Amino acid sequence: xxxxxxxxxxxxxxxxxxxxxxxxxxxxxxxxxxxxxxxxxxxxxxxxxxxxxxxxxxxxxxxxxxxxxxxxxxxxxxxxxxxxxxxxxxxxxxxxxxxxxxxxxxxxxxxxxxxxxxxxxxxxxxxxxxxxxxxxxxxxxxxxxxxxxxxxxxxxxxxxxxxxxxxxxxxxxxxxxxxxxxxxxxxxxxxxxxxxxxxxxxxxxxxxxxxxxxxxxxxxxxxxxxxxxxxxxxxxxxxxxxxxxxxxxxxxx
Amino acid sequence: xxxxxxxxxxxxxxxxxxxxxxxxxxxxxxxxxxxxxxxxxxxxxxxxxxxxxxxxxxxxxxxxxxxxxxxxxxxxxxxxxxxxxxxxxxxxxxxxxxxxxxxxxxxxxxxxxxxxxxxxxxxxxxxxxxxxxxxxxxxxxxxxxxxxxxxxxxxxxxxxxxxxxxxxxxxxxxxxxxxxxxxxxxxxxxxxxxxxxxxxxxxxxxxxxxxxxxxxxxxxxx
Amino acid sequence: xxxxxxxxxxxxxxxxxxxxxxxxxxxxxxxxxxxxxxxxxxxxxxxxxxxxxxxxxxxxxxxx
Numbered sequence: 001x002x003x004x005x006x007x008x009x010x011x012x013x014x015x016x017x018x019x020x021x022x023x024x025x026x027x028x029x030x031x032x033x034x035x036x037x038x039x040x041x042x043x044x045x046x047x048x049x050x051x052x053x054x055x056x057x058x059x060x061x062x063x064x065x066x067x068x069x070x071x072x073x074x075x076x077x078x079x080x081x082x083x084x085x086x087x088x089x090x091x092x093x094x095x096x097x098x099x100x101x102x103x104x105x106x107x108x109x110x111x112x113x114x115x116x117x118x119x120x121x122x123x124x125x126x127x128x129x130x131x132x133x134x135x136x137x138x139x140x141x142x143x144x145x146x147x148x149x150x151x152x153x154x155x156x157x158x159x160x161x162x163x164x165x166x167x168x169x170x171x172x173x174x175x176x177x178x179x180x181x182x183x184x185x186x187x188x189x190x191x192x193x194x195x196x197x198x199x200x201x202x203x204x205x206x207x208x209x210x211x212x213x214x215x216x217x218x219x220x221x222x223x224x225x226x227x228x229x230x231x232x233x234x235x236x237x238x239x240x241x242x243x244x245x246x247x248x249x250x251x252x253x
Numbered sequence: 254x255x256x257x258x259x260x261x262x263x264x265x266x267x268x269x270x271x272x273x274x275x276x277x278x279x280x281x282x283x284x285x286x287x288x289x290x291x292x293x294x295x296x297x298x299x300x301x302x303x304x305x306x307x308x309x310x311x312x313x314x315x316x317x318x319x320x321x322x323x324x325x326x327x328x329x330x331x332x333x334x335x336x337x338x339x340x341x342x343x344x345x346x347x348x349x350x351x352x353x354x355x356x357x358x359x360x361x362x363x364x365x366x367x368x369x370x371x372x373x374x375x376x377x378x379x380x381x382x383x384x385x386x387x388x389x390x391x392x393x394x395x396x397x398x399x400x401x402x403x404x405x406x407x408x409x410x411x412x413x414x415x416x417x418x419x420x421x422x423x424x425x426x427x428x429x430x431x432x433x434x435x436x437x438x439x440x441x442x443x444x445x446x447x448x449x450x451x452x453x454x455x456x457x458x459x460x461x462x463x464x465x466x467x468x469x470x471x472x473x474x475x
Numbered sequence: 476x477x478x479x480x481x482x483x484x485x486x487x488x489x490x491x492x493x494x495x496x497x498x499x500x501x502x503x504x505x506x507x508x509x510x511x512x513x514x515x516x517x518x519x520x521x522x523x524x525x526x527x528x529x530x531x532x533x534x535x536x537x538x539x
Contacts, residue, residue, distance in 0.1 A: 012503030028492075032485050049481045053488050076470065098495050102488055109484045133422035140418055144409050154405050157467045158419065161401060164463060165423050168456050172426040175448070176433065212492060219499050226506040233510070 012222035017215060024211035031056075031205045038198060047114050051198055054106040056205035057099050058128065060213045064096030065135060067217070069163040072156035083228070084221070086152035089159055091220035093138050095213060100132040123177040130169050134162040148228065254346040261342065261350025266357060268327050279319045279358070280365050286312040287369045296374075305376035306435035310428050312366050313359065314395070317424075318417055320358045321399035324351055325407045344469035348400060352464060356396035363388050380438035383446045387434040390453035391427050397460035398423055404471050427456055 035052030068089045075085035107125045108118050119125070142155050290308045294300045301308070370376040378384060402420045406412045430449040437446030 011500060011507050013500075028489065032489060036481070036485065046478060046481060050484045053485065057488065095495075098491065102491055105487055106484045109480055109487070113480045130422050130425055133418075133425075137415075137419040137422060140415060141405065144411050144415065153470060157401075157471060158405055161398075161460075161463055161467070162423065164459055165426070168426045168452065168459070172429045172449075172452055175452075176429055216492075216496060216499065219496075219503060223499055223503045223506060226503070226510055229510055230506060 012219045012226075017218055020211065020215045020218065024208065024215045027204065027208035027211055031201060031208045034201045034204065038201060039195070041195070041198070047110060048198065050106055050110045052201045052205045053209075054103065054110055055202060056209040057103040057106060058124075059206055060209040061096050061099035061103050061128070061131070063210065064092045064099055064213055064217070065131065065163065065166075068092040068096060068135075068138075068159050072159035075152055076156045076160070083148075083152075084225075086148075086156070087221050087224040087228070088217070089155065090142055091217050091224055093135050093142075093159065095216050095220060097132065097135050097139060099209070099213070100128060100135065103128055104132065121177065123174045126177070127166075127170050127173045130173070131166065134165065138162060148231070254343045254349070257342040257346025258349035258353065261347050262353040262357075263350075265324060265327065265351060265354035269354070269358065279316050279323070280362060282319060283312050283316040283362055283366050284369055286315060287366065287373050291373060301374040302376060303441060305370045305374040306439060306441060307428075307432045308374070309366055309370050309376075309435065310391075310431045312369075313363055313391075313431075314421065314424060314428055316362050316366075317355070317359055317395050317399055318420065320355050320362070321403045321420070322413065322416060324355050324400065325403045325412075328407070345465040348404075348464045348468035349461075351403075352393075352396045352400040352461070355399055356392050359392045359396060360388070363392065377439060379440050380446070383438035383450065384435060387431050387438070387446070387450050387453060390450055390457050391431040394427050394453060394457035394460055395424055397457065397464045398427075401460065401464045401467055404468065427453060430456070 031052050035049050038049050038052070040046040041048045071085045071089035071092060074080045075082070075089065104125065107122075107128070111120050111122075111125075112118050138155060138158050141158050142151060287308065290304075290312075291301060294304065367378065371378060399420055402416060402423070406416045406419060409415060430452045433442070433444055434446040434449035434453070436442040437444045437449070
């Protein structure tokens with residue numbers, strides 16, 4: 001399964017990732033610039049411009065966590081088990097946490113001037129906050145389980161259990177908030193009276209975030225592969241030293 | 254599988270009966286939580302009464318952490334965990350047994366807490382059918398989720414701090430749903446309590462199933 | 476002040492993503508320098524010393 005690709009002392013880059021990265025950052029920059037120049041809406045004045053990044057960030061987070069779940073399942077299923085799925089799960093989860101946190105931050109920033117508060121217990125934001133908590137737990141679990149095989153196994157199960165919770169969280173929070181809340185962040189979402197230009201910038205944002213995610217996950221996976229290689233190097237060296245010690249002791253006795 | 258489950262459940266409950274950790278430590282802890290809420294919230298303005306359903310379930314959730322920790326701590330000493338693994342018991346049975354033991358303890362705790370909120374918060378436990386149904390579904394779900402995460406965190410040195418971080422977000426919907434159902438049953442709100450009870454039942458089914466599936470894989474190496 | 480919030484939102488987003496990316500890339504460069512042999516790309520299994528996938532030597536496990 002190993003593909004010798006020759007010496008690369010530069011890092012995790014390569015022609016493919018350079019191209020992907022260029023596309024990602026370019027589209028992100030375009031999104032931001034275009035978003036900035038959108039005209040103010042009737043409803044929310046200038047703040048609806050955050051639509052260029054807030055829903056795309058949320059989408060990227062869900063994408064990342066979804067990939068983590070699929071990769072975890074692939075690792076757990078004996079027929080497709082391979083270290084690369086564990087690495088993908090870990091990498092995707094970490095990136096997902098970044099996107100998820102940003103979703104909450106931008107949602108909060110959007111809410112502050114619009115509704116006057118930093119947090120509105122809006123159904124979507126609350127579900128997203130819980131999702132963040134679920135995957136922070138996943139990352140914490142990965143950090144303390146040392147043996148790679150055990151860690152992969154526990155994390156994979158944890159990821160799948162967490163993801164199984166997502167629809168239940170969604171429904172419970174949604175039912176809870178629709179009873180009480182009049183307007184919510186959900187109603188800001190694009191179908192309604194938003195200008196066509198808003199929708200197109202938002203769609204560009206979705207593409208941009210997807211590309212950014214893809215680029216990040218490739219690099220992160222490679223870093224993860226190298227971390228594991230380094231770990232096993234260290235382990236082998238330590239094993240050798242122990243054996244050498246044992247030999248010395250045996251020879252001395 | 255069911256026979257193994259009964260065996261494990263019986264063992265856990267017998268250990269509990271002998272050591273009485275649940276009765277001597279977890280139940281008092283639960284009552285202390287109720288009292289602390291009384292300190293934190295103003296008892297004279299009806300806040301406690303209105304919030305009693307939520308406070309009840311928060312206390313249940315926090316106590317369940319202790320119950321789950323305990324459930325796995327009993328295996329930690331003297332290589333009991335290895336004994337369990339090598340005994341040839343069906344892993345799914347082990348899961349069901351441990352979860353059942355935790356559920357039994359939680360059920361008892363809920364009785365104690367219910368008395369607690371009636372006494373301390375002047376709560377009115379009307380609509381008992383809904384309340385009990387909610388408790389049943391929530392308990393099964395909590396015990397199942399707790400047991401799965403318990404074994405995920407088992408054997409790790411930071412188990413005590415990791416388990417709450419892992420478990421509480423997952424069971425947040427249980428807290429949400431159970432509180433709404435109880436508020437409906439107690440007449441505090443006009444929501445449809447049974448739809449919340451149904452969601453609790455879904456949670457329970459999902460997590461019992463996941464537990465049965467996952468336990469084999471996890472017990473192998475934990 | 477109107478623009479402040481939107482600007483903050485954009486800046487935090489782009490800034491955080493860039494910072495995270497920089498962290499990942501830097502880690503990649505550091506690791507590539509310290510690893511002997513071929514650096515695995517595309518998620519391939521590293522070609523360094525083969526290692527059994529089971530638990531390490533119990534003498535080392537010591538911890539638990």
